[in-house]
Amino acid sequence: MGQDLFDMDDDKWIAVDKRSNKLIIRFRVSGYRKQFFVATRLKDTKRNREIVRSRRDAIATDISLGRFDATLESYQFRASAIAPAALAPAALVREKPQAKYQYNLQQLWERYTDFQSCQLEKTTILTEYRAIANLINQLPTRSLEDASKIREWVLGNRSHYVSWNLLNCLNRCCTWASESDLIPENPFQKLKIQKPKKSSDDDDHRAFTLEQRDLIIEAFEQDSLHSHYSSLVKFLFWSGCRPGEAFALTWGDISDDCCRITISKSCNGHRVKKGTKNGKKRVFPCQVGSRLQQMLLSDRPRSYNSSDLIFLSKAGRPINSGIMFAFWSEWRSENVYKRKVYKYAGVVKKLSEEGKVIYLKPYATRHTFATWAISSGITPDKVALWIGDTVETVLKYYCHPEIVNAECPDF
Numbered sequence: 289m290g291q292d293l294f295d296m297d298d299d300k301w302i303a304v305d306k307r308s309n310k311l312i313i314r315f316r317v318s319g320y321r322k323q324f325f326v327a328t329r330l331k332d333t334k335r336n337r338e339i340v341r342s343r344r345d346a347i348a349t350d351i352s353l354g355r356f357d358a359t360l361e362s363y364q365f366r367a368s369a370i371a372p373a374a375l376a377p378a379a380l381v382r383e384k385p386q387a388k389y390q391y392n393l394q395q396l397w398e399r400y401t402d403f404q405s406c407q408l409e410k411t412t413i414l415t416e417y418r419a420i421a422n423l424i425n426q427l428p429t430r431s432l433e434d435a436s437k438i439r440e441w442v443l444g445n446r447s448h449y450v451s452w453n454l455l456n457c458l459n460r461c462c463t464w465a466s467e468s469d470l471i472p473e474n475p476f477q478k479l480k481i482q483k484p485k486k487s488s489d490d491d492d493h494r495a496f497t498l499e500q501r502d503l504i505i506e507a508f509e510q511d512s513l514h515s516h517y518s519s520l521v522k523f524l525f526w527s528g529c530r531p532g533e534a535f536a537l538t539w540g541d542i543s544d545d546c547c548r549i550t551i552s553k554s555c556n557g558h559r560v561k562k563g564t565k566n567g568k569k570r571v572f573p574c575q576v577g578s579r580l581q582q583m584l585l586s587d588r589p590r591s592y593n594s595s596d597l598i599f600l601s602k603a604g605r606p607i608n609s610g611i612m613f614a615f616w617s618e619w620r621s622e623n624v625y626k627r628k629v630y631k632y633a634g635v636v637k638k639l640s641e642e643g644k645v646i647y648l649k650p651y652a653t654r655h656t657f658a659t660w661a662i663s664s665g666i667t668p669d670k671v672a673l674w675i676g677d678t679v680e681t682v683l684k685y686y687c688h689p690e691i692v693n694a695e696c697p698d699f
Contacts, residue, residue, distance in 0.1 A: 301315040305327070309331070310329055311337065313347070315347070329365055343363060346363070350362075392432065393438075394421075394430050397417075397458075398421075420457050423454050439455060439476075439481070442455065452481055452483055455479060459476040494652060494655065495655040495656040495660070500645040500646070503644060503645060504521065504636055505521060507638075508521050508635050514635050519583060520599045521653070522583055525656060527580060527657065528657030530676070532555060533676075535606060536554050536555035538598060539592050539594055542584060546585050547574055547575070549571065555606060613650075616649075617634045617636065617650075636648075657675065658671055658682065668682040
């Protein structure tokens with residue numbers, strides 16, 4: 289199928305059957321002539337769409353891993369597997385008679401998200417809150433009475449930071465629910481864990497050496513699975529651009545000779561575009577004949593619209609941080625039926641495991657550019673202008689006091 293699971297539209301494959309007015313899943317799979325159809329028996333509500341999306345994502349995962357069940361038996365919506373909230377036409381119902389809590393975690397998080405959606409930025413809801421919803425869907429139980437079991441499972445199956453963040457979010461959600469008289473008490477109030485130690489500033493702003501940078505670029509170019517993203521990786525290393533800013537770049541932002549790059553917006557991959565981190569527009573200059581200019585000239589299509597994104601996923605969709613984490617660090621796929629998590633190392637993590645480079649997050653591409661720009665003799669004010677940061681930040685982390693030409697050298 290070739291579809292990137294991280295960038296799928298919210299409602300791709302999902303429609304409403306005109307005869308029954310119920311949600312359905314329709315899709316095609318490479319190698320099969322017929323169109324596949326899965327009935328859900330669920331009404332078209334916000335909560336039910338989340339349930340259907342979860343099943344849709346499971347199908348897409350199986351297709352990408354070559355284990356698609358063409359009989360569709362594994363993907364049917366059976367009454368015993370559907371949450372009571374999805375079957376109830378009106379208010380949320382009790383999971384069990386005489387239960388202490390009227391709602392489960394999934395139901396409470398949906399209501400908490402609705403409450404927060406009118407107070408927070410849309411990007412926060414689409415990224416952070418949806419990520420928590422996905423984690424809740426992976427829990428072996430969503431009953432509030434099993435709060436301690438949930439904590440133990442999370443600690444045993446997720447990283448310390450993910451566990452800490454999830455439990456904090458569940459605590460805030462249940463505090464709100466308790467204050468809103470939805471539940472009698474917050475079962476997560478006493479289940480907090482110690483906050484992970486924050487990395488030092490030195491760790492947060494570490495950079496690759498030029499040799500490591502070039503080794504990473506070469507590895508992406510030669511990788512059979514992730515070579516598609518080599519241009520994005522090169523652009524980040526050679527421009528110091530923030531990843532979100534690169535995701536939002538269009539061909540209309542590039543001058544005809546590809547020597548001037550206008551950076552004025554950022555995108556998180558959910559088609560929600562906003563200004564840069566500091567809200568300022570900037571123009572990045574590169575030399576005629578530089579590697580960056582030659583790459584852009586080579587990648588630019590013969591025919592394009594000014595609004596076309598420069599960097600897209602393998603499926604032709606906008607790139608987001610989840611896709612980048614997968615090809616940079618680690619791809620994870622979970623089989624919800626077998627309760628197994630499959631892990632595949634990304635390009636940089638693989639190089640790190642082989643002892644060829646240190647492992648740093650994708651944002652280190654920016655630190656690498658700034659560090660070596662300063663080391664090449666460029667003044668802090670020029671570096672600050674090019675990367676859209678303050679001179680104070682550049683002086684604190686990257687300073688090297690020399691003066692050079694105004695054009696960015698092809699270091």
